[in-house]
Amino acid sequence: MSHEPEPYRIKVIEPIRKTSPEERRRIIKEAGYNLFAVPSEDVFIDLLTDSGTSAMSDRQWAGLMVGDEAYAGSRNFFNLRDAVGRVMGFPFVIPTHQGRAAEHVLFSTLVKPGQVVPNNMHFDTTKAHVEHRGARAVNLAIDAVYDPVSHNPFKGDMDLDKLEAFLKTKVGPDGTARAEVPMVMVTVTCNSGGGQPVSLANLRGVRQVADRYGVPVFIDAARFAENAFFIKEREPGQQGRSIADIVKEMFSYADGCTMSAKKDALVNMGGFIAMRSEELYRLATVWAVLFEGFITYGGLAGRDLEAMARGLEEVLSEDYLRDRIGQVRYLGQQLLDAGVPIIEPIGGHAVYLDAKRFLPRIPQDRFPAQALTVELYIEGGVRGVEIGTVLEGSDPATGENIYPTLEMVRLAIPRRVYTSRHMDYVADVVKRVHARRDSVRGLKFTYEPPVLRHFTARFEPA
Numbered sequence: 001m002s003h004e005p006e007p008y009r010i011k012v013i014e015p016i017r018k019t020s021p022e023e024r025r026r027i028i029k030e031a032g033y034n035l036f037a038v039p040s041e042d043v044f045i046d047l048l049t050d051s052g053t054s055a056m057s058d059r060q061w062a063g064l065m066v067g068d069e070a071y072a073g074s075r076n077f078f079n080l081r082d083a084v085g086r087v088m089g090f091p092f093v094i095p096t097h098q099g100r101a102a103e104h105v106l107f108s109t110l111v112k113p114g115q116v117v118p119n120n121m122h123f124d125t126t127k128a129h130v131e132h133r134g135a136r137a138v139n140l141a142i143d144a145v146y147d148p149v150s151h152n153p154f155k156g157d158m159d160l161d162k163l164e165a166f167l168k169t170k171v172g173p174d175g176t177a178r179a180e181v182p183m184v185m186v187t188v189t190c191n192s193g194g195g196q197p198v199s200l201a202n203l204r205g206v207r208q209v210a211d212r213y214g215v216p217v218f219i220d221a222a223r224f225a226e227n228a229f230f231i232k233e234r235e236p237g238q239q240g241r242s243i244a245d246i247v248k249e250m251f252s253y254a255d256g257c258t259m260s261a262k263k264d265a266l267v268n269m270g271g272f273i274a275m276r277s278e279e280l281y282r283l284a285t286v287w288a289v290l291f292e293g294f295i296t297y298g299g300l301a302g303r304d305l306e307a308m309a310r311g312l313e314e315v316l317s318e319d320y321l322r323d324r325i326g327q328v329r330y331l332g333q334q335l336l337d338a339g340v341p342i343i344e345p346i347g348g349h350a351v352y353l354d355a356k357r358f359l360p361r362i363p364q365d366r367f368p369a370q371a372l373t374v375e376l377y378i379e380g381g382v383r384g385v386e387i388g389t390v391l392e393g394s395d396p397a398t399g400e401n402i403y404p405t406l407e408m409v410r411l412a413i414p415r416r417v418y419t420s421r422h423m424d425y426v427a428d429v430v431k432r433v434h435a436r437r438d439s440v441r442g443l444k445f446t447y448e449p450p451v452l453r454h455f456t457a458r459f460e461p462a
């Protein structure tokens, strides 16, 4: 992929400030060596997440001015419903304040205690919401997704043999697996697997297997457009199609979806559930009213719905997607060229540093990926996020760390926010830390919260 310039002009800017290394040493120490505790104004390049951090377009900002703040039936709701219909092909839409709220409403409607939900790989809030319903979440992605250097073009695919074997054991007296398995979910792109795409052939296969066992299919659609771009680029026979056409086919294999609009709808807040069945829609609206407000606003203002409706169609632009995925790749390739270990192939929304290979001398109980986030901050004011032992948590019974296979630092790239010069800078910062990697020390806890420890834990150098 050649590196074309960004396909937009910048007409609003937000100044960012670069602190000195001395200031950053003081700030990170005060923050207990946890980047979540650093104020964003003290961060120079913020790659903590690609969620809700997108820059909206002039068309989206203009949409805020036509926000109709009606409690029921605002024109913006109908615009959103129509956009979802055109883009995804689902006639029924319930807005929610973000993606996990869509999960909350949908799973309250469909998932019962004792059931099991298979997914290629659950996103963490999706897993938590399945478990909140008293059900179990199982991941059935192909094995390649666990191998940091496998070059499978569709590492996010569901393992269809595993899915079939799984559903076979759940068949009840009615001849379907429906009583035990309320739905099969497919996450596109596979976020927890590094932003790796799922192929059309695989989605079609999931549909066929699920049909044999009478189970509905839902897509966790947060990065549906990025997934479609990979399909166009990599899947045999797809090169001549438009992104819009590929997206339509992806969703044609599903009964509905949950959407975090903070990703591929290019907004700062929002989400929705979309579906084909009017009956399911009616059942879900009950929970939507209870948790999210009236069924045509879902915790959002009319202006937010309008920005979401506009973003959903904007994101289908191939020029935009080529730039977006190209920028992630541009950063990742510079690191690969410099011999920095990263997860390959480079995913759609982030570059993942492989901390086990980056800092092989730091044992996992000294949190090498957390230590690496601290060094990137001290070196250049870059904020990434640990996806390793700290995030994985500890066994509630024994208090011992659970050690994940992959120990990573995720550098998530916000959409349309930074230029390629910012990426050059980030690459330089990572390379400088890599050059002095033997001097990096591990960390130990000074405070370990009992649950979701990564957000509020505090550390000191070991």
Ligand SMILES: *Cc1c(COP(=O)(O)O)cnc(C)c1O
Residues within 6 Å of the ligand: 051, 098, 099, 100, 101, 123, 125, 126, 187, 191, 220, 222, 259, 260, 261, 262, 263, 270, 271
């Ligand atoms: C972000 C995300 C969610 C949850 O959405 P929020 O808007 O953060 O609540 C669910 N699934 C995937 C794949 C995500 O990336």
